[in-house]
Amino acid sequence: xxxxxxxxxxxxxxxxxxxxxxxxxxxxxxxxxxxxxxxxxxxxxxxxxxxxxxxxxxxxxxxxxxxxxxxxxxxxxxxxxxxxxxxxxxxxxxxxxxxxxxxxxxxxxxxxxxxxxxxxxxxxxxxxxxxxxxxxxxxxxxxxxxxxxxxxxxxxxxxxxxxxxxxxx
Amino acid sequence: xxxxxxxxxxxxxxxxxxxxxxxxxxxxxxxxxxxxxxxxxxxxxxxxxxxxxxxxxxxxxxxxxxxxxxxxxxxxxxxxxxxxxxxxxxxxxxxxxxxxxxxxxxxxxxxxxxxxxxxxxxxxxxxxxxxxxxxxxxxxxxxxxxxxxxxxxxxxxxxxxxxxxxxxxxxxxxxxxxxxxxxxxxxxxxxxxxxxxxxxxxxxxxxxxxxxxxxxxxxxxxxxxxxxxxxxxxxxxxxxxxxxxxxxxxxxxxxxxxxxxxxxxxxxxxxxxxxxxxxxxxxxxxxxxxxxxxxxxxxxxxxxxxxxxxxxxxxxxxxxxxxxxxxxxxxxxxxxxxxxxxxxxxxxxxxxxxxxxxxxxxxxxxxxxxxxxxxxxxxxxxxxxxxxxxxxxxxxxxxxxxxxxxxxxxxxxxxxxxx
Numbered sequence: 001x002x003x004x005x006x007x008x009x010x011x012x013x014x015x016x017x018x019x020x021x022x023x024x025x026x027x028x029x030x031x032x033x034x035x036x037x038x039x040x041x042x043x044x045x046x047x048x049x050x051x052x053x054x055x056x057x058x059x060x061x062x063x064x065x066x067x068x069x070x071x072x073x074x075x076x077x078x079x080x081x082x083x084x085x086x087x088x089x090x091x092x093x094x095x096x097x098x099x100x101x102x103x104x105x106x107x108x109x110x111x112x113x114x115x116x117x118x119x120x121x122x123x124x125x126x127x128x129x130x131x132x133x134x135x136x137x138x139x140x141x142x143x144x145x146x147x148x149x150x151x152x153x154x155x156x157x158x159x160x161x162x163x164x165x166x167x168x169x
Numbered sequence: 170x171x172x173x174x175x176x177x178x179x180x181x182x183x184x185x186x187x188x189x190x191x192x193x194x195x196x197x198x199x200x201x202x203x204x205x206x207x208x209x210x211x212x213x214x215x216x217x218x219x220x221x222x223x224x225x226x227x228x229x230x231x232x233x234x235x236x237x238x239x240x241x242x243x244x245x246x247x248x249x250x251x252x253x254x255x256x257x258x259x260x261x262x263x264x265x266x267x268x269x270x271x272x273x274x275x276x277x278x279x280x281x282x283x284x285x286x287x288x289x290x291x292x293x294x295x296x297x298x299x300x301x302x303x304x305x306x307x308x309x310x311x312x313x314x315x316x317x318x319x320x321x322x323x324x325x326x327x328x329x330x331x332x333x334x335x336x337x338x339x340x341x342x343x344x345x346x347x348x349x350x351x352x353x354x355x356x357x358x359x360x361x362x363x364x365x366x367x368x369x370x371x372x373x374x375x376x377x378x379x380x381x382x383x384x385x386x387x388x389x390x391x392x393x394x395x396x397x398x399x400x401x402x403x404x405x406x407x408x409x410x411x412x413x414x415x416x417x418x419x420x421x422x423x424x425x426x427x428x429x430x431x432x433x434x435x436x437x438x439x440x441x442x443x444x445x446x447x448x449x450x451x452x453x454x455x456x457x458x459x460x461x462x463x464x465x466x467x468x469x470x471x472x473x474x475x476x477x478x479x480x481x482x483x484x485x486x487x488x489x490x491x492x493x494x495x496x497x498x499x500x501x502x503x504x505x506x507x508x509x510x511x512x513x514x515x516x517x518x519x520x521x522x523x524x525x526x527x528x529x530x531x532x533x534x535x536x537x538x539x540x541x542x543x544x545x546x547x548x549x550x551x552x553x554x555x556x557x558x559x560x561x562x563x564x565x566x567x568x569x570x571x572x573x574x575x576x577x578x579x580x581x582x583x584x585x586x587x588x
Contacts, residue, residue, distance in 0.1 A: 041355065148475065
């Protein structure tokens with residue numbers, strides 16, 4: 001058959017391109033992946049915080065994985081206010097019970113879910129937090145109520161090691 | 170181009186040129202026929218080349234003293250300012266040089282918009298220019314992060330967080346950009362590496378930009394095709410070299426004013442406070458040259474669509490050669506476009522001002538109207554205007570209106586039949 005040779009050549013070309021593409025991808029991947037968080041960054045996964053000195057109505061800010069975490073000891077008024085909010089009024093509906101297992105303590109990443117600024121305490125139209133960058137208002141449960149942020153402030157994984165110590169991460 | 174048969178006069182020159190035709194290139198550049206009616210708005214290409222070289226030279230000098238480490242960066246910048254010989258001068262030239270670079274590039278872009286320089290056959294020059302502009306913004310942004318002040322840190326946080334708006338993979342992209350869970354040392358070191366790399370990519374693209382320009386030749390204030398070389402052109406050297414040189418001197422006076430008399434006026438006081446991941450400054454604003462885009466970002470209430478609108482505002486510029494349906498290049502002969510051009514110009518200034526103001530109340534409303542108008546200009550007005558507008562008749566050549574009488578069509582036909 002006269003067309004056998006070109007076919008064989010085409011097969012060789014295609015096979016060469018395929019092997020070449022796999023080779024290029026294999027070389028590029030380490031160059032891309034080196035930019036991902038490295039082992040030393042990942043190793044700083046958890047932080048323990050002593051909260052015994054925090055009085056009701058006060059917030060402390062601690063650094064966890066380079067990010068600020070708000071730990072607020074809420075007053076009874078704030079807890080009531082957070083619990084009374086109707087789900088249909090929320091942009092990102094979450095119950096207060098689900099955000100603060102122990103209602104007295106609200107632990108969340110102090111990072112506005114819009115573009116990552118640190119919101120200010122006791123500010124805004126909902127008695128919670130206000131982000132000065134682009135005007136997002138959060139309530140006493142750290143839920144987004146008004147402004148461009150799409151979701152509530154994130155609650156990280158944490159646990160009470162004992163009555164006075166919170167372990168984040 | 171007529172210079173392909175160029176021969177060096179000296180024997181050595183001929184020997185060398187036969188092996189590497191650099192002398193042919195330099196002859197092409199000096200003989201390059203340029204429209205003789207170019208005005209001073211055309212001098213910003215040369216000014217921009219100067220800006221790029223000034224940034225690269227001062228940048229390399231700074232790199233000899235700067236330390237890209239989140240614990241040392243802020244102090245090393247102060248070390249440059251206080252201890253390094255002439256460090257204050259080199260850093261102020263570099264920091265203000267970025268602003269001067271953008272000032273010149275905005276004039277250059279608005280000149281192209283006014284005189285229709287982006288239109289056929291110069292679309293590729295325009296697109297390369299837009300890529301250069303994008304790279305400039307990336308380079309400037311990463312450079313602003315390096316002093317590791319409060320604005321550096323929070324500017325970097327806000328801008329990198331833009332990518333978290335991407336559905337599904339957004340968070341992954343952001344932590345890949347950061348090399349961690351927040352802007353931190355890995356972010357600083359990679360921004361430094363890229364800040365050093367990108368200017369050389371820009372330099373390469375500038376060569377392509379000029380190469381692409383030298384194929385059709387310069388556009389000109391009346392926007393007509395001209396014969397090259399002809400009575401309508403002058404050689405680049407000495408005519409344009411001298412004119413560009415004079416404009417450059419004027420530009421350097423403005424540049425020097427900023428460097429020597431108000432070196433910090435274009436910066437932000439918060440950047441003299443070291444980066445603190447626990448406290449966001451009360452009012453985050455980007456550098457002035459990014460403000461219009463920042464206003465567009467903030468004027469859209471949805472995060473993802475805000476980011477899309479911001480990138481789209483640059484993309485509409487890239488596809489402008491196809492959005493503008495008018496065959497007439499220069500606004501001189503487009504009375505309606507001329508008015509819309511100035512409305513757009515004012516619109517962009519308003520957006521810039523709104524970008525510096527807090528995003529609330531009346532500011533937000535005005536920013537939204539200005540954002541809407543920006544897109545209406547490019548996506549609706551430009552395509553329709555090109556079809557509907559009654560334009561003024563074009564002259565036959567640059568000299569024709571002066572020595573050949575009126576550009577009136579009847580005269581032109583008469584003159585043609587006489588020739």
